[in-house]
Amino acid sequence: MFLQFDINKDANDELVHQKLALINEETSPLMRMMWIYNADEPNRRTFENNICTFHIGNGYFLSVAHNLRMQAGFVRSIDADLYRAEILQKLDGSQNRLMEQHYFTDEYTRKRYLANSDPANLHTITNILKQKRFDTRWVTLAQKGICTPHVIFQFRENMFYKDADITRQFDANMQLYDADAHKYTFMLPVELVAAYYTEDVALYRIVDTPAEVIAKIPSLPVCYDLLEEDNAKLYCLQSSPGGAVGRLLNIARIEGLLDHFGVFQDDIGGNYLFERYRYLIKGYFRFGSSGAPYLYYNSARNSFVINAIQSEASGVQLSIKNDREGNYQYVNAIATPLHVLKDSLQSHIGRV
Known part of the structure; x- marks a missing residue:
């Protein structure tokens, strides 16, 4: 009996150690992804479209897809030639004068920059671009190089994973x-x-980065099993309740399976449907947890694997008091099991 107690204690200590590693900035696979304007111009750089993402190995990251087709409404900077080709020629005289007031051109960078971020100015610009059907969806802004997605790493020490x-x-x-x-x-x-x-899933990969840098980034493998019921071994790895900088690992429970249906509004590319299988999850979820991974603890392997991805923090019918406004935590969530994308994901990433 005494020997069995020691074995259990060792196993519990190892599980706690693995949990702490999942939330530690030096060992966690969870990061943030943001779209950056003027990434190589520190004095003009701005960050937008903050979302959770996680590393599954070899520089591949998973997140949600619904943020890609949301509209920014306006742009903070744009290549001068692109502005002339896709915006200027569509403006009438009064609109051109308004845009000239709000944007200035830097002859060295050949970009037009937003002069200031006064809400009234932004509202005016948004209305003009919307009227002219200029596509400000984040996926399009990235395709045109107006602003580009980056994975954000943050550390207490001024070193990338303690490697000088x-x-x-x-x-x-x-x-x-x-x-x-x-x-x-x-x-x-x-x-x-x-x-x-x-399925509300997006796959990214790191580019223009040495292999030895990518090799330093912690990751977890994907488990494509479709879990039918929870046995207290499923966890959600998300941003901490106090903000996006910290991390939280909490127990999550599968309450059921959905053959999901929902409509995502897209005025530019056309509305599309959320469909296919989802988990109905119960647990703690903060606003902004979309893109967080669900981890399954494999007791046989004594390790964590990634099984699903947080899609919708709460359907309206599942939110606290049926009111999402002002709610920064939710008791239910809808998650996409990676089982539904097994063949497609493996065709891109192999068996990382």
């Missing part, structure tokens, strides 16, 4: 100190590999 040699490989423009979070930030560019809008 790797840190020296970073361009100085791709790192900064976040005074609010008291963290050192490193940015790596990614490109969209595939967007599965029906």
Whole structure:
């Protein structure tokens, strides 16, 4: 009996150690992805479209897809030739004068930059671009190089995963100190590999980055099993309740399976449907948890694997008091099991 107690204690200690590794900034596979304007111009750089993402190995990241077809409404900067070709020629005289007031041209960078972010100005610009049917969906802004997605890494120490040699490989423009979070930030560019809008999953990969840098990034493998019921071994790895900088690992429970149906509004590309199988999950979820991974603890392997991805924090019918406004936590969620994309994902990434 005494020997059995020691064995259980060792197993429990190992599980706790693995849980702590999942939320530690040096060992966690969970990061943030943001679209960056003027990434190589520190004085003009801005961050938009913040979403959870996680590394599944070899520089591949998974997140949700629904944010890709949301509209930014306006642009903070744009290549001068692109502006002339796709916006200027559509404007009438009064609209042109208004846009000239709100944007200035830098002859060195050959870009037009937003002069200020006054809400009234942004409202005016948004209305003009909407009337002219200029596509400000994030997927389009990335395709045209107006702003591009990057994975954001943050550390207490001014080193990329405590490796001084790797840190020296970073361009100085791709790192900064976040005074609010008291963290050192490193940015790596990614490109969209595939967007599965029906399933609400997007696959990205890191680009223009040395292999030894990618090798330093923690990851977890994917488990494509479709779980029918929860046995207290499913967890959600998401941003901490206090904000996007920290991490939270909490128990989640599968309450049922859905053959999902929902409509996503897209005025530019046309509305599309959320469909196929989903988990109905019960647990704690904060606003902004979309893209967070669900981890399954495989007791036989004594390790965590990724099984699903957070899609919708709460359907209206499942929210607290049937009111989403002002709710920053939810008791139910809808998640996409990666089982539904097994063949397609493996065709891109193999068996990482």
